[in-house]
Amino acid sequence: MDSSHPPVAGIVHEAPDSTVRLRPVAEDDLAMLRRFAVEPGLVGLDWAGFRDAAAPARRFAEDGYLGERTGGLIVQVEPAQSGPAGFLSYLQGQYGGRAPYWEIGIVLLPEWRGRGIGWRAQALLCDYLFSHTPAQRIQAGTHAENTAEQRSLEKAGFRLEGVVRACEFRAGAWRDGWLYSRLRDDPSPL
Numbered sequence: 001m002d003s004s005h006p007p008v009a010g011i012v013h014e015a016p017d018s019t020v021r022l023r024p025v026a027e028d029d030l031a032m033l034r035r036f037a038v039e040p041g042l043v044g045l046d047w048a049g050f051r052d053a054a055a056p057a058r059r060f061a062e063d064g065y066l067g068e069r070t071g072g073l074i075v076q077v078e079p080a081q082s083g084p085a086g087f088l089s090y091l092q093g094q095y096g097g098r099a100p101y102w103e104i105g106i107v108l109l110p111e112w113r114g115r116g117i118g119w120r121a122q123a124l125l126c127d128y129l130f131s132h133t134p135a136q137r138i139q140a141g142t143h144a145e146n147t148a149e150q151r152s153l154e155k156a157g158f159r160l161e162g163v164v165r166a167c168e169f170r171a172g173a174w175r176d177g178w179l180y181s182r183l184r185d186d187p188s189p190l
Ligand SMILES: CC(C)(COP(=O)(O)OP(=O)(O)OC[C@H]1O[C@@H](n2cnc3c(N)ncnc32)[C@H](O)[C@@H]1OP(=O)(O)O)[C@@H](O)C(=O)NCCC(=O)NCCS
Pocket: 043, 044, 045, 046, 086, 106, 107, 108, 109, 112, 113, 114, 115, 116, 117, 118, 119, 120, 141, 142, 143, 146, 147, 148, 149, 151, 152, 155
């Protein structure tokens, strides 16, 4: 191994057929982020109506999606035809007096779903956040009918904690959420 480039946790996962890489947002990715804001249903069940399509450019100009308490990384698959495969978000929350945790989210473009990318990307993000921040807990919420994300989170090392009743208003009704977590000491599947 080249000692000038030691392994970096949570950036790259190599498999025989593909490499999943997390990287910062670049200007060319803004087109995908704008699509997520204005194409109904492209983000899946999290679609909550049209959003400001200029917001991604503003956020990119502000901090490149790399804030202290909220951020986002691009999911890149190599070798890829072109462009990003999706987007991961992380947001800091706090339960106890001084117990910050992360809540993560993911959306892959439809052409990249169901190909073993999502769980690897989410597992990478956990390794990345556990490596670079002292958080003990990473949580993720999903919907009762989102079996793909439920299974993806389990494969990424998360465990189901329970049902959060009526936590989101979506598609005309208040709906329950399923809350998952991965703790620092839970084994990484990567
Ligand atoms: C949810 C999402 C991130 C999952 O990523 P993915 O790459 O498609 O799925 P993975 O390859 O990680 O799948 C993991 C497991 O889920 C299963 N799975 C994938 N798609 C599925 C589907 N539509 N229905 C049921 N199971 C599914 C896979 O078979 C795999 O399980 P297995 O290894 O036991 O076969 C991705 O589909 C996506 O971006 N969906 C739209 C946005 C979204 O729903 N985000 C989460 C919001 S809470």
